[in-house]
Amino acid sequence: MALAYDYKDVHYLPTPQRGGDPVAALFRMGVTMTFAKDEEIYGQDEDADLIYRVLEGAVRTTRVMADGRRQIGDFYLADDVFGLEAGPRHRFSAEAVRDSVILVVKASALRAAGGEIERLGWEATRRELERAQEHVLLLGRKTACERVASFLKDLSDKSGGARVVDLPMGRQDIADYLGLTIETVSRMLSQLQSGRIVSFCATRQFRVVNPEGLARLADQAH
């Protein structure tokens, strides 16, 4: 239901100023929308006419095979831009991982703006590509333990290297991102915990106990 949204959810923005962030320029004429947990933001094979930015919450992009196997392309947290992963049509769908507030802008408007603004769109696309390529390496050549370690490290890095990190998503989402099953994810998390690499304060919050150990497990990659 990307475009058939409720108008109560839409708010026109008075030129948001998010701390001198250059990407904010992309969204000067956007609208905000709210999505409930697990609500679809856009669907596989829908037109890719909009681009999006997370204000609050978390988003996943997913692709489902005919028999139900699911792959998550990426997660997007506060300030991340998504929806660029497409030609004319989206190859993945996007869903709210939990209740989320999303800023939306027309891609065509962006293209029309030209120059500097357009270049920011290219930059964002390039970052997406880099992340996708890291993901390819992870899925192609890392073990289950390395995948989970990479995932936790990535989350920690995204939070500016914080030692205590929240997991916005459940175990099934992690599994579908890492190309594993929920049981294997759970086992690897337990294993990392008993190896004093991380420590779970709650099901969805962990502490990095041994950052070097975590990096070593994650970055066997050169």
Added chain:
Amino acid sequence: MALAYDYKDVHYLPTPQRGGDPVAALFRMGVTMTFAKDEEIYGQDEDADLIYRVLEGAVRTTRVMADGRRQIGDFYLADDVFGLEAGPRHRFSAEAVRDSVILVVKASALRAAGGEIERLGWEATRRELERAQEHVLLLGRKTACERVASFLKDLSDKSGGARVVDLPMGRQDIADYLGLTIETVSRMLSQLQSGRIVSFCATRQFRVVNPEGLARLADQAH
């Protein structure tokens, strides 16, 4: 050795006209270079100041982990553009799969050109992203047999849906692209052949015997 090339390999181009191809505009002021089989075109962590187009031959992008595990990011055949997969520095290296002729242009020159030309660069980056995301799905959720089938179908599609297709790369490269071992690739190829899906005329050339069967195996993806 991307930049320390031999000058004998460099030829300035008299505005190449490749059949009205729009991407050709990107390369109006490029130079051609030749690379021998397995020669490096650019290295991991090198500056990403150039973009490339295959004129003849084939190229692979690779990433090697500390312990030698290797992942191939993608293959590039005649007319494909590569080298966009990067911020300031390349995350993958690029090597010639066999003797190849490559057209090279400065990315900064392209950026300076602005407008229409720059947009083509964005388009090319977006196509790269789409391919990387297909690769993620393949590596995350497809079985060995499906991966090999997808690979063969992809090659056939790239050749305009040809029934008889050449494999420019060896089995090890296929394995490193698909996240498998060389033995498994070989076994799956044999299996597809005895299932009358494809038929190998030579080690590096096959015929698509049953296109629907191949598509069914490859495209369990919606």
Added chain:
DNA sequence: CGGGGTCCTTGATGCGCATCAAGGCGCGGT
């Protein structure tokens, strides 16, 4: 405070692909 549902963990077993090992095939050199 207790009941029920969802999500998560842990254990037992099995399978798909990796690993180890041994030839076979094709191709270039002499």
Added chain:
DNA sequence: ACCGCGCCTTGATGCGCATCAAGGACCCCG
């Protein structure tokens, strides 16, 4: 033609992760 070497195939075995199964932890709601 023949040899030698690299690449590929095929077979035997093992391991890592999936699958199947059974609780346990947490949370919402009465």
